[in-house]
Amino acid sequence: MDNQPSTPDFSDFSDKDKKDLQSFIENEQQKAKFQANVHNLTDLCWTKCITGKITSATVDRYENSCLENCVNRFIDSQKTIVRQLDAMGGRA
Amino acid sequence: MDNVGNMLGLSNNATKEERKQALMSTIAQQSNFENARTLIEKINEKCFEKCIPKPGSSLSSGESTCLTTCMQKYMQAWNAVSQAYIYRIKSDPRGN
Numbered sequence: 001m002d003n004q005p006s007t008p009d010f011s012d013f014s015d016k017d018k019k020d021l022q023s024f025i026e027n028e029q030q031k032a033k034f035q036a037n038v039h040n041l042t043d044l045c046w047t048k049c050i051t052g053k054i055t056s057a058t059v060d061r062y063e064n065s066c067l068e069n070c071v072n073r074f075i076d077s078q079k080t081i082v083r084q085l086d087a088m089g090g091r092a
Numbered sequence: 093m094d095n096v097g098n099m100l101g102l103s104n105n106a107t108k109e110e111r112k113q114a115l116m117s118t119i120a121q122q123s124n125f126e127n128a129r130t131l132i133e134k135i136n137e138k139c140f141e142k143c144i145p146k147p148g149s150s151l152s153s154g155e156s157t158c159l160t161t162c163m164q165k166y167m168q169a170w171n172a173v174s175q176a177y178i179y180r181i182k183s184d185p186r187g188n
Contacts, residue, residue, distance in 0.1 A: 012108055024116050028123050034177075035127045039134060042166070042173045046138055050169065054142050057164035064172050071176040075184075 045070035135166045 013021075049066035050059075059067065106114070143158035144151075 010111065013112070017108070017112055021112065021115065025119065028119055032123055032126070036130070038170065038174045038177055039130050041177060042170045043134055043138070045173055046166065046169055050142075050165070054139075054158050054162045054165060057161045057168075059165060059168045059172055063169075067169060067172045068176040071173055072180055075180055 041071055041074060044074065131167075131170065135163050138166055139163055 045067050048070050049063050139159050139162035142162050143155050
């Protein structure tokens, strides 16, 4: 029981070590946010584009272009809504 | 979180660099795990909807096959969406 590991001590970390960790974590957070967006988009666009029975394990080219359009139009919608809200801002 | 040392699989005499690397790989691992967990949850939801329209007393072999096919297809769709999204972000960096 003597050599049971205890909580490691991070007090010897230099400013550079802390900076490295911070930028690593920021990068991981950005990655996680991107992945969450892709999960959300795939959910939405799957419902719109994969409408028939599942007969093939691959996405055919029609489905693929539907998925691409779906992603782009979703972002367009988002931008349009933000713009509209912005324009309404003064009167809201 | 009672023992970070155990979680990182480190002994007391790990060097600073080892502890730093261990911390980063633990964070990356948890992030990957979370991503996989969400993917599985979505696949289950979407493919259950597609493949099991009327749940019977047991999973038929047709339903099983459908689930496997659907799972592969969902992952392909995820990749296609991811690519399209990356492309859009790159060509339009201020547009989210």
